[in-house]
Amino acid sequence: MEIKSKKLVTLDEYIIQSQNKFPGATGELSQLLRDIGLAAKIISREVNKAGITNILGVHGSTNVHGESVKRLDIFADQQLISALDRSLITCMVISEENDGIVRLNSEGGKYIVYLDPLDGSSNIDVNVSVGSIFSIYMRQPRYDQNLVEEDSLQPGSRQVAAGYVLYGSSTILAYTTGLGVSCFTLDPSIGEFVLSNSGFKIPEKGTIYSINEGSYNSWSQGLKKYIKYCQEDDPETGRPYTARYIGSMVADIHRTLVKGGIFIYPSSSRYPNGKLRLMYECNPLSFIMEQAGGTAIDGKNRIMDIRPEAIHQRVPIYIGSPENVKMARSFLEKYEEETVG
Template sequence: MQKIIAPSIGTTLDRFIKNRQLHFPYATGELSQLLQDIALACKILNRDVNKAGLVDINGDLGNFNIQGEAQQKLDVIADDRMIRALTNGGQVCAILSEERDELIEVNNESHYIVAMDPLDGSSNIDVGVSIGTIFSIYRRLSEPGEPVNTKDVLQKGKNQIAAGYVLYGSSTMLVYTTGYGVNGFTYEPSLGEFVLSHQNIRSPENGKIYSINEGGYRSFENPIREYINFCKDQKYSARYVGSLVSDFHRNLIKGGIYIYPKSNQAPHGKLRLMYEANALAFIAEQSGGMASDGCTRIMEIQPIEFHQRSPLFIGSKNMVIKALSYID
């Protein structure tokens, strides 16, 4: 039997994925290749993001996505980069993207479905604030060779087999889980490789950061206002970037809670369940944190449409529990 050596800090992403595959004697390598395809697309996208301001990729494209949000030029570029990489890789049967109205069917012989937000926080592109990519991977329920159906895609978050995000900030970082802990990889541009930098990430059970857009304070329900007042009384720090990946990543490392509640303007919440909330909920739980829509565990919610929205309370376990106690 081959001896398996646990990856150490500095291990490349490719080698880390291969090492993890050795733990599963019946693994075919398809998921490993899919993760590598996503990493490749994000390397290319990182290059594009770093050119913002130097070439004409900043600004509003003049179109709107299915959510009615103005598309930025980089939104469309990111969407194309990701779809091209996933299509060429051959491991995906269908892709669900925030930037596309309908499901993209790719290869009916393949086993996996990817749901993604190609470029989260795109409104921050023009001002140089950190942005990100979020992805979620499901295994199809129908047999390969058959057309992909709605049930294949509309699965609960607990059925995810992998999820992750890439943060394009002061450094570029890929964080992902396959259900066996959370690990982070920092991009080393001189090598062109993601290398293991944050091993077995654990979310602090308590924190002193709360992240919410307080500009909507008057439109929030009373329990949310009361929790915000509690945070102020405790002298917690308010930190809100406006990029979900950025806010989540900071709280994951330092301890904190991110809240995007329902409001008068967004009675069902604003964040998308399939490719934002589910992916980050999987990572949060795998790191010891918690994620809820205010009454239900995020990963237990049965989606009924591709672009379904959801409120989100996510982060350090005890902070989420405290916030939910106000709603209860």
């Protein structure tokens, strides 16, 4: 009997095939994505054996947001930065774990990379999925080639690529260069990310809502009414929406992409501008979401159109299936008008 096995396409092969479609491409962005893929494998290996290697627990420092840093946060940060530094393509990195801009050895490098090296750190010690997020920009062409702040503060619409790695029951890497979303699964037996889905699309509408309901009392009237709407019977299914909240944004967004629905991190009295960071959480995941056919807004406006003012700035986010986000927005608008009027 003839056994036909499906041809596996690895991340590296896929990146090279995609690059070959653009004869003028220098191959630098492809190299950068492969560097991130390599760092992701090392982080994945460490996450998987975290319980036996003494890498769990706190590092003892706090980051720029005043959050307690975990050892795995630092490990992931170092792996990603050194992978990016090796190939001399990236001039600077901005990471959740570093207060300022990290300048790399290649001052003339074309690319600027934003990183959330380990997303969902509060879940590390309890064996719940965590992730890494990356967002890639090009520096502006100019004669003096000086690195200036404006290079690091470009709106999300200028991202040239973005993606995430989810260290879950399997390790998944998803990325976009603006031509759709491609997903890969790490096959531990061969140590390679293997293509599992290209042209990934989110359902137009879903019946899952995802929000930390602990801060209910400080939500806006419109948000309270929208969540109440989600808890009532949906006219199409005859049932209320399902609530799901993991507490690692990458994992919550990955589920939203696969199943549809909405993920919300709103402003509240504790976090007047929301908790999540524009440049290394919201912009890259919004780019992925839009490329998969979804929507991402701050309550009113498109996340990727926000003009950033600071590298660690926060923003509220409503992200997911287009119909769900549209409905949430209409509730926010309606009740804002009533409050104002």
